[in-house]
Amino acid sequence: MADVAVATHAPAEHAGDDGHGHGASTGISNTKLAMWLFLGSECLLFGGLISTYLLYKNRIAEGSIGPKDVFDIPFTSASSFVLLMSSLTMVLALSAIQRGDERANRVWLLTTAVLGSIFIGGQIYEFTGFYREGLGYTTNIFGSAFYTLTGFHGVHVSIGIIMLMSLFVRSYRGHLHQAQAETVEIIGLYWHFVDVVWIVIFTIVYLIP
Amino acid sequence: MAIIEQPLAIGTGRAPEVRSPLGVFARPTAKGGWRSWVTTVDHKKIGIMYGAAGLVFFLVGGIEALLIRIQLARPDGSLLSAETYNQIYTMHGVTMIFLVAMPLGAAFSNYFIPLQVGARDVAFPRLNAFSFWCFLVGGLFLSSSWIFGGGADGGWFAYAPNTGVAYSPGHGMDFYALGLQITGIASLVGAINLITTVLNMRTKGMSLMRMPVLTWMLLVTQFLLLFAIPVITVALFLLTFDRRFGANFFRVEAGADPLLWQHLFWIFGHPEVYVLVLPAFGIVSEIIPTFSRKPIFGYSFMVGSGIAIGFMGWGVWAHHMFVSGIGPLSVTAFSLSTMFIAVPTGVKILNWLATMWGGRLRFEVPMLYAIAVPAMFTIGGLSGVTHSVSPADTQQTDTYYIVAHFHYVVFGGIIMAFYGGFYFWWPKIFGYKLDSKLGKVNFWLQLIGMNMTFGPMHILGLQGMSRRIDHYSPGFGFEFWNLIVSIGAFIIALSVASFLVNVVLSTVRYKRGLIPPAGPDPWDARSLEWMTASPVPEHNFDEEIEVRGLDEFWHRKYGYDKDHKVVRIATGEEVAHKGDNKNVHLPSPSYWPLVVALGLPLIGYGLIFNLLLTIPGAILLLGGVYGWVMEPPDDPNKAHGHDDHDDPSPGLALASVGAEEVGNG
Numbered sequence: 001m002a003d004v005a006v007a008t009h010a011p012a013e014h015a016g017d018d019g020h021g022h023g024a025s026t027g028i029s030n031t032k033l034a035m036w037l038f039l040g041s042e043c044l045l046f047g048g049l050i051s052t053y054l055l056y057k058n059r060i061a062e063g064s065i066g067p068k069d070v071f072d073i074p075f076t077s078a079s080s081f082v083l084l085m086s087s088l089t090m091v092l093a094l095s096a097i098q099r100g101d102e103r104a105n106r107v108w109l110l111t112t113a114v115l116g117s118i119f120i121g122g123q124i125y126e127f128t129g130f131y132r133e134g135l136g137y138t139t140n141i142f143g144s145a146f147y148t149l150t151g152f153h154g155v156h157v158s159i160g161i162i163m164l165m166s167l168f169v170r171s172y173r174g175h176l177h178q179a180q181a182e183t184v185e186i187i188g189l190y191w192h193f194v195d196v197v198w199i200v201i202f203t204i205v206y207l208i209p
Numbered sequence: 210m211a212i213i214e215q216p217l218a219i220g221t222g223r224a225p226e227v228r229s230p231l232g233v234f235a236r237p238t239a240k241g242g243w244r245s246w247v248t249t250v251d252h253k254k255i256g257i258m259y260g261a262a263g264l265v266f267f268l269v270g271g272i273e274a275l276l277i278r279i280q281l282a283r284p285d286g287s288l289l290s291a292e293t294y295n296q297i298y299t300m301h302g303v304t305m306i307f308l309v310a311m312p313l314g315a316a317f318s319n320y321f322i323p324l325q326v327g328a329r330d331v332a333f334p335r336l337n338a339f340s341f342w343c344f345l346v347g348g349l350f351l352s353s354s355w356i357f358g359g360g361a362d363g364g365w366f367a368y369a370p371n372t373g374v375a376y377s378p379g380h381g382m383d384f385y386a387l388g389l390q391i392t393g394i395a396s397l398v399g400a401i402n403l404i405t406t407v408l409n410m411r412t413k414g415m416s417l418m419r420m421p422v423l424t425w426m427l428l429v430t431q432f433l434l435l436f437a438i439p440v441i442t443v444a445l446f447l448l449t450f451d452r453r454f455g456a457n458f459f460r461v462e463a464g465a466d467p468l469l470w471q472h473l474f475w476i477f478g479h480p481e482v483y484v485l486v487l488p489a490f491g492i493v494s495e496i497i498p499t500f501s502r503k504p505i506f507g508y509s510f511m512v513g514s515g516i517a518i519g520f521m522g523w524g525v526w527a528h529h530m531f532v533s534g535i536g537p538l539s540v541t542a543f544s545l546s547t548m549f550i551a552v553p554t555g556v557k558i559l560n561w562l563a564t565m566w567g568g569r570l571r572f573e574v575p576m577l578y579a580i581a582v583p584a585m586f587t588i589g590g591l592s593g594v595t596h597s598v599s600p601a602d603t604q605q606t607d608t609y610y611i612v613a614h615f616h617y618v619v620f621g622g623i624i625m626a627f628y629g630g631f632y633f634w635w636p637k638i639f640g641y642k643l644d645s646k647l648g649k650v651n652f653w654l655q656l657i658g659m660n661m662t663f664g665p666m667h668i669l670g671l672q673g674m675s676r677r678i679d680h681y682s683p684g685f686g687f688e689f690w691n692l693i694v695s696i697g698a699f700i701i702a703l704s705v706a707s708f709l710v711n712v713v714l715s716t717v718r719y720k721r722g723l724i725p726p727a728g729p730d731p732w733d734a735r736s737l738e739w740m741t742a743s744p745v746p747e748h749n750f751d752e753e754i755e756v757r758g759l760d761e762f763w764h765r766k767y768g769y770d771k772d773h774k775v776v777r778i779a780t781g782e783e784v785a786h787k788g789d790n791k792n793v794h795l796p797s798p799s800y801w802p803l804v805v806a807l808g809l810p811l812i813g814y815g816l817i818f819n820l821l822l823t824i825p826g827a828i829l830l831l832g833g834v835y836g837w838v839m840e841p842p843d844d845p846n847k848a849h850g851h852d853d854h855d856d857p858s859p860g861l862a863l864a865s866v867g868a869e870e871v872g873n874g
């Protein structure tokens with residue numbers, strides 16, 4: 001297994017600074033540019049979902065269970081804060097690998113993944129609570145819109161956690177060095193994006209009545 | 210690739226590092242036969258596969274169109290039941306748009322973007338293969354609905370709540386939603402890949418404003434896809450969740466707003482129209498200058514108007530909804546924006562005319578198509594402007610007038626341009642020209658056929674014949690023109706047949722040595738793809754090209770004498786690369802893009818029929834991703850720290866080959 005990994009290089013692992021210039025006419029490496037483009041596209045995905053939610057949140061029938069009945073703002077604020085902090089640890093992970101400090105990089109990668117997991121755990125806890133209070137996915141239009149929007153975001157965070165853990169494992173096996181700092185940076189871009197989206201969702205869904 | 214991998218492996222004296230017992234992590238090496246196609250990551254092979262698949266689906270969509278026309282040729286047609294008719298026209302529209310026009314655009318993008326910017330391949334070759342396989346499995350999945358109980362029946366734009374389980378109880382709409390989701394992944398991944406290629410992989414000196422118009426138009430297309438696909442992704446997810454999991458997004462009784470679907474669909478849908486038409490514009494912009502022997506008139510206006518269309522295309526979507534009750538203010542605003550968007554298109558048409566003006570025209574088959582396109586498109590465009598006048602549109606909408614309008618655009622504008630593109634680039638791709646006599650038959654049948662088919666539809670529409678009706682009664686005055694329309698449709702079918710005959714005949718003749726190889730530059734053309742051998746060798750160019758201006762290739766063939774008259778200084782043959790450089794580093798083929806893509810339709814079937822099926826689907830998907838990540842870079846020497854197998858710019862490829870040689874010594 002380890003042998004296999006020796007020769008392994010994810011496409012993302014494209015060292016932009018290996019002296020060949022890589023024909024990158026923009027000066028941004030291919031993979032980073034691709035990530036930026038992907039995130040641009042993601043903006044419209046979340047834009048569509050958020051618009052749907054905004055359109056539907058108040059369209060529930062009189063007496064049906066709605067946002068006011070289920071939201072626990074202090075709890076979600078806390079888990080949002082955790083997610084926000086994970087952006088900070090992500091920055092620390094990147095700066096560690098850029099300095100060549102692989103141990104610190106691992107520590108911060110792991111911390112970031114753990115913070116993300118706490119957020120996801122919080123979300124699962126929150127959803128179960130809502131469900132017990134009577135808000136299922138099909139209960140009403142608010143339920144459908146709410147779970148779809150936050151669910152999509154949750155899936156994004158989970159994918160981010162998987163990517164962080166893969167980085168962690170690779171570093172642990174000794175395949176993630178200063179020269180591959182850009183890989184960390186690119187996954188960091190994704191992670192920050194997902195965080196920013198959450199800030200928007202949190203504000204729009206939870207805070208604005 | 211084999212050519213380079215083996216000598217290096219021997220030369221280093223190291224055993225190839227990764228040969229797992231099962232062999233799955235080694236990269237495939239097949240050079241010929243079906244394996245080389247299934248595992249290919251070569252943008253040219255992928256382009257050809259896109260084209261072939263698009264043509265096959267064109268036959269499918271065409272048969273559906275003929276069924277429609279048989280049904281409507283006479284009053285009270287009884288070939289198809291009303292239910293089947295709904296499925297046939299829906300699947301005709303969906304097939305033609307998503308499985309014909311889009312992949313044909315992708316075919317040209319894949320084949321020509323890297324060549325026209327002088328690159329070795331796209332930025333991410335394996336992702337490119339993945340895009341194609343996604344498209345193919347998505348298209349097959351969508352078409353398989355015919356076997357599993359019937360096609361989608363909600364019209365190609367699938368208005369809610371018509372598409373809910375209550376009104377469309379079969380599985381057709383599920384196939385629609387999931388199938389388009391899969392082809393959507395193909396478009397999105399392709400867009401990211403191709404934008405990166407254009408922005409990052411241009412050869413030396415190839416500034417943005419020296420790129421051929423085709424590449425520019427394709428670039429704008431990819432940006433439109435990048436931002437439009439996620440919107441329909443959302444819409445399709447909501448529809449799937451409604452239908453499969455009982456969500457409430459389009460259930461009006463639960464408070465849903467049916468306009469939500471319409472907005473989401475058309476925010477995607479109108480840019481989509483430009484996704485289809487801009488590649489066609491690009492193709493025409495390559496053909497006309499070549500056969501007019503003049504540079505394109507107003508290059509920067511050509512590019513600028515393409516970009517303008519790219520932006521304005523986002524501001525007109527609600528013109529599809531004038532009668533949906535969106536309110537007078539919105540109607541006025543969208544009415545106006547729609548009138549304005551005609552301007553950049555007009556600019557293009559004038560520029561093409563000006564390019565031809567005073568040129569020494571050669572009426573070869575590609576040129577015939579390239580002249581027909583602006584003519585037909587102008588008709589479609591003008592009837593389009595009549596829709597932008599919303600009071601008039603209120604009369605026209607949902608009649609055959611609309612059907613006439615958009616077929617002048619999609620058939621007269623887009624399909625005709627693709628045909629022109631086939632004739633134009635066939636020698637580049639396959640090494641020989643298609644027969645020009647048969648080509649002219651093909652062209653005239655197509656032109657006459659399409660005008661006979663779609664021209665009278667204007668009249669039928671204004672007489673009040675609704676679209677999407679499975680029959681009409683005698684006595685409304687619809688009989689005569691419907692018959693003409695149906696005859697026209699069969700003339701189109703003849704023309705398509707003549708194209709296929711042409712392909713077969715020319716291929717056979719070429720194989721038997723009856724027609725000569727076309728050589729690198731059969732049309733005396735202008736852009737870089739002609740500056741290498743035909744068919745294009747696997748590595749594209751023998752060496753990195755340095756570009757000094759627009760139409761670089763042409764300027765290497767022509768100079769000025771002392772009276773400033775253009776004189777030929779070299780032939781295309783002399784200037785073009787021979788295509789025999791064997792030392793170019795090429796990305797290795799891979800199985801994994803196909804494996805990952807194969808997981809998707811399984812998940813689709815699982816969501817429709819039995820959730821258990823999603824498990825093998827997910828295993829394929831995840832296993833495929835794992836294999837993808839784990840697979841070795843193309844040659845063992847790459848294993849230490851320098852991985853460029855997904856980044857094959859020519860300069861780099863050559864540089865890294867050089868570096869290896871040094872390293873090995």
Ligand code: HEM
Pocket residue numbers: 271274275277278298299301302303305306309310363364365366612616619620623624662675676677678698701
């Ligand atoms: C090959 C010649 C073609 C013929 C004879 C043909 C004929 C027709 C007819 C008669 C209809 C109206 C059906 C109805 O409303 O009941 C139709 C609808 C449509 N066609 Fe075509 N067509 C052709 C090619 C194309 C092409 C090349 C495209 C797109 C690239 C296309 C896209 C559509 C679409 C989107 C619809 C609307 C379907 C709907 O109402 O949902 N067609 N076609």
Ligand SMILES: [Cu+2]
Pocket residue numbers: 478479482525526528529
């Ligand atoms: Cu439109």
